[in-house]
Amino acid sequence: MAEQKLKRKNIKATDHLKQVMADYFYWMDRISTGKEEGKIAWCTSVGPAELLKAFDFEVHYPENHSSMLGATRLAMDYIPVANAIGYSPDICSYLTSDVGAYLKEETPLSKAYPGIGSVPRPDILAYNTNQCRDVQEWFEFYGREFGVPVVGITPPRSLVEVSEADITDVVAQLKAMIPTLEEVSGKKFDIVKFRESVRLSRQCSELWGKVLGLAAHVPSPWTFFDGTIHMGPAVCLRGTREANDYYKILKAELEERVENGVAAVEGERFRLYWEGMPVWGKLRALSEQFSGLQACVVVSTYCNSWIFSAFDESRPFESMAQAYTEIFINRAESVKEQYIEDLVDEFKVDGIIFHDSKTCPNNTNSRYGMPQRLQERPGIPCLVINGDLNDLRCYSEEQTRTNIEAFIEQLEERK
Secondary structure (H helix, E strand, C coil): CCCCCCCCCCCCCHHHHHHHHHHHHHHHHHHHCCCCCCEEEEECCCCCHHHHHCCCEEEECHHHHHHHHHHCCCHHHHHHHHHHCCCCCCCCHHHHHHHHHHHCCCCCHHHHCCCCCCCCCCCEEEEECCCCCHHHHHHHHHHHHHCCCEEEECCCCCECCCCHHHHHHHHHHHHHHHHHHHHHHCCCCCHHHHHHHHHHHHHHHHHHHHHHHHHHCCCCCCCHHHHHHHCHHHHHCCCCHHHHHHHHHHHHHHHHHHHHCCCCCCCCCEEEEEECCCCHHHHHHHHHHHHHCCEEEEEEHHHHCCCCCCCCCCCHHHHHHHHHHCCHHHECHHHHHHHHHHHHHHCCCCEEEEEEECCCHHHCCCCCCHHHHHHHCCCCCEEEEEECCCCHHHCCHHHHHHHHHHHHHHHHHHC
């Protein structure tokens, strides 16, 4: 199928998003440089942010910083720096690019937000290994560098069901963090603040889920590639009114597109599912290729990872433990397959793109026969592309482009 050159439809809310994120980074910098009072906690992207906010910590997410390193293609300058101090090229390139940037005393924040010279200095670091072991090792590195406490949660993994025993275990680990959080923050734990933080995160999750759900309309008003940009508040600002206010604005704009039949991809003919991490340094190229083939990536496991339907402020510890333990990445293969099948049906998907991310095995689901099972049983066409979230040495643009073109031709024949 011949690729066309189509004009990208910009989302008007993007300007508001830029301001929201700028306010977030500049406020964090003011605290870090002593211009404002406050304490800073570093947190993994699906970690105990709501508990940190209950102690009035401002929260920085190193994974967000790493995605910026990938998207700006600066990661390739920094990964070898971390490799040189003993961090293997086979481990998470989020980790190695972020650590390398720290060692070189550089950050893309300086270019994006003039006046910011570095990432904010942490007073404490809090992780959750529901994603992988690498986040713990990542935070332990910074704990040694900055001489600050590192606390964390290690929930059960690869679960078919999340049992009461699992929830009880994680709740106990959350509560065990409180004395250290009190000591570092200088504040006593406040259950009212905690409930409010969980309530705001629940609202953010609901709004983000509704925004993503609008892509189920045919034609879709936006794409997975748009979602990777607009998910910023869901990651960095969940638990705040600013995030919720932003998603109300974005939701209204996308609902207007749906009402008027505005398609993100002109002449949409194919609807795809993206499974796995983004290839951050190739988002634009991939977006343009799919659009040129009249293929819209309408849904992804990645963007949906910040929908936490279990949050309930009436039972904050238990619901938070459930929300962060039942996430997709932490489940058994059978649960993941059913989850994907359900979304394929809901979003009227024609085919699935699996990204085999070299340094992210925990968020790669193509290595144990899942694409083959999905093709055989429900009969969903699948394509596996090789790459990485940040390390572009693992990605062949020519091979990927050719494979995607051949896959779309296969979908064309099925139609």
